[in-house]
Amino acid sequence: MALxxxxxxxxAMLARLQLSEADVQRYTTQLNAILDYxxxxxxxxxxxxxxxxxxxPLHNVMRDDRIDPSMDREKIVANAPEEEEGFFRVPRIV
Amino acid sequence: MKLYTxxxxxxxxxxxxxxxxxxxxxxxxxxxxxxxxPKIQAFVTPTVDKALEQAALVDAKIVAxxxxxxxxxxxxxxxxxxxxxxxxxxxxSKILENFVPPYDxxxxxxxxxxxxxxxGKTNLDEFAMGSSTENSGFFTTRNxxxxxxxxxxxxxxxxxxxxxxxxxxxLGSDTGGSIRQPAAFCGVVGLKPTYGxxxxxxxxxxxxxxxxxxxxxxxxxxxxxxMNAIAGxxxxxxxxxxxxFPDYTSLLGxxxxxxxxxxxxxxxxxxxxxxxxxxxxxxxxxxxxxGAEVAECSLPHTEYALPVYYLLAPAExxxxxxxxxxxxxxxxxxxxDDLISMFKKTRAEGFGDEVKRRIMLGTYALSSGYxxxxxxxxxxxxxxxxxxxxxxxxKFDCILSPTTPSVxxxxxxxxxxxxxxxxxxxxxxxxNLAGIPGLSINAGFANGMPVGLQIIGKAFDEARLLQIAHxxxxxTGCHSRMPELGV
Numbered sequence: 001m002a003l004x005x006x007x008x009x010x011x012a013m014l015a016r017l018q019l020s021e022a023d024v025q026r027y028t029t030q031l032n033a034i035l036d037y038x039x040x041x042x043x044x045x046x047x048x049x050x051x052x053x054x055x056x057p058l059h060n061v062m063r064d065d066r067i068d069p070s071m072d073r074e075k076i077v078a079n080a081p082e083e084e085e086g087f088f089r090v091p092r093i094v
Numbered sequence: 095m096k097l098y099t100x101x102x103x104x105x106x107x108x109x110x111x112x113x114x115x116x117x118x119x120x121x122x123x124x125x126x127x128x129x130x131x132p133k134i135q136a137f138v139t140p141t142v143d144k145a146l147e148q149a150a151l152v153d154a155k156i157v158a159x160x161x162x163x164x165x166x167x168x169x170x171x172x173x174x175x176x177x178x179x180x181x182x183x184x185x186x187s188k189i190l191e192n193f194v195p196p197y198d199x200x201x202x203x204x205x206x207x208x209x210x211x212x213x214g215k216t217n218l219d220e221f222a223m224g225s226s227t228e229n230s231g232f233f234t235t236r237n238x239x240x241x242x243x244x245x246x247x248x249x250x251x252x253x254x255x256x257x258x259x260x261x262x263x264x265l266g267s268d269t270g271g272s273i274r275q276p277a278a279f280c281g282v283v284g285l286k287p288t289y290g291x292x293x294x295x296x297x298x299x300x301x302x303x304x305x306x307x308x309x310x311x312x313x314x315x316x317x318x319x320x321m322n323a324i325a326g327x328x329x330x331x332x333x334x335x336x337x338x339f340p341d342y343t344s345l346l347g348x349x350x351x352x353x354x355x356x357x358x359x360x361x362x363x364x365x366x367x368x369x370x371x372x373x374x375x376x377x378x379x380x381x382x383x384x385g386a387e388v389a390e391c392s393l394p395h396t397e398y399a400l401p402v403y404y405l406l407a408p409a410e411x412x413x414x415x416x417x418x419x420x421x422x423x424x425x426x427x428x429x430x431d432d433l434i435s436m437f438k439k440t441r442a443e444g445f446g447d448e449v450k451r452r453i454m455l456g457t458y459a460l461s462s463g464y465x466x467x468x469x470x471x472x473x474x475x476x477x478x479x480x481x482x483x484x485x486x487x488x489k490f491d492c493i494l495s496p497t498t499p500s501v502x503x504x505x506x507x508x509x510x511x512x513x514x515x516x517x518x519x520x521x522x523x524x525x526n527l528a529g530i531p532g533l534s535i536n537a538g539f540a541n542g543m544p545v546g547l548q549i550i551g552k553a554f555d556e557a558r559l560l561q562i563a564h565x566x567x568x569x570t571g572c573h574s575r576m577p578e579l580g581v
Contacts, residue, residue, distance in 0.1 A: 041472065
């Protein structure tokens with residue numbers, strides 16, 4: 001299943017990446033090479049194989065429902081590219 | 095006395111005997127670090143001033159007659175993808191160039207508590223994606239054994255700093271081989287612990303089900319000492335393992351007589367450089383001469399590890415890296431006037447090529463219509479790879495292989511071909527997919543470049559991996575050779 005340029009553009013939109021025409025061209029070629037390589041997985045019959053998302057049989061990890069102090073707002077917004085009165089400022093949305 | 099050649103345990107003895115002070119150590123280390131930086135370029139952010147302040151505290155303790163721990167006063171370095179309170183943490187990415195975390199990663203807290211002294215943050219492939227440190231968003235680190243060659247990746251700065259004597263030990267992170275491959279290329283000890291043995295809290299996530307923090311050291315004893323400091327359950331990391339952790343030094347020096355050692359035939363095929371193969375075969379003979387029984391074994395799904403990894407890791411990365419949008423921290427594009435274009439331009443300008451390629455690949459593998467064919471399929475094959483190891487460990491105590499198919503390659507050799515670059519991690523990836531520990535030690539040299547021997551074990555079997563590695567080190571003394579750097 002070869003990946004087309006239009007699909008690469010669609011994926012870039014989903015990933016919120018602005019790509020130039022040259023990027024689209026390059027990624028189409030490179031992603032196709034990697035996906036071709038990945039095709040070899042199809043040779044394996046995995047019908048009855050359960051997926052492994054995590055190597056440990058992890059169950060829900062619960063903590064006590066209590067309120068702990070949180071980090072200072074000042075510290076949190078200190079890294080913001082733009083902040084105003086303790087809020088993150090972004091370009092107009094509507 | 096050449097302090098930069100010493101291990102942490104040797105320095106500890108000097109400190110206890112008051113032959114040197116922690117301040118002496120930090121000053122000597124800073125001198126070595128600065129003298130070599132133009133040549134090696136291991137550090138993104140040096141923290142020498144803070145190091146001197148910390149050293150003074152350790153010295154005050156020693157003067158007051160208080161006992162000091164084994165890492166107290168020892169200069170070390172941290173890969174720049176682990177958060178350090180008040181110290182810039184960049185992931186070697188333009189998108190995080192000015193990020194100053196307001197907290198420490200758990201490993202950093204633990205090393206601070208152990209009294210180890212951070213000399214600086216080390217260079218990496220951007221967001222730990224790469225096998226040569228050529229993908230750093232800032233500059234390239236050089237291999238101390240031959241500065242025309244790569245130090246490996248992604249923890250290239252951490253490995254090079256230890257090999258060059260710029261730090262006594264360092265921390266790296268390993269998602270598909272990012273500790274073991276640079277350890278092999280730079281001729282130092284590198285351990286990727288069992289998934290969950292070391293907290294990932296404060297490690298800037300790349301592929302969360304594979305990432306694991308571990309040490310680079312000059313010898314195996316130091317590796318055990320650093321593991322003693324950083325391993326353990328952490329309530330802040332929900333994937334941290336709630337198990338009992340051993341004293342990792344407890345088995346050092348014990349005989350490996352009667353050990354059953356497996357050599358997977360799939361790791362000794364055609365793709366391996368003949369000189370690397372010769373060094374590894376000799377290393378295996380040495381292990382045999384120490385009383386271990388060596389036999390061939392099989393990990394039949396090995397050839398599928400690379401495609402599985404290059405679907406799963408990017409899929410997780412595409413999700414983890416969605417947070418870099420220019421809103422709360424990091425770089426923001428100035429040329430956007432609406433929100434969506436701000437996201438798109440910020441990410442396009444802030445991320446490098448390899449990161450974008452993996453985000454694209456991961457987003458595609460997770461997208462509607464392709465999830466079953468790529469992502470789910472890869473998760474199922476991951477199970478088969480894990481089963482291979484489970485079956486092998488029913489018969490064997492550990493598995494030996496080369497860490498990498500070749501020695502460190504030259505700059506630019508593989509940058510045009512991502513798939514070729516990915517192949518340098520072909521022996522290390524399966525270990526991350528199975529969540530088990532893998533240790534790389536220097537096995538010897540091929541044409542003057544170090545060759546890594548990988549020792550793979552069962553989950554939480556690090557102490558025994560260190561035992562066999564230590565036995566090899568004692569028998570050969572390979573670890574004590576350092577590169578000639580003319581400083």
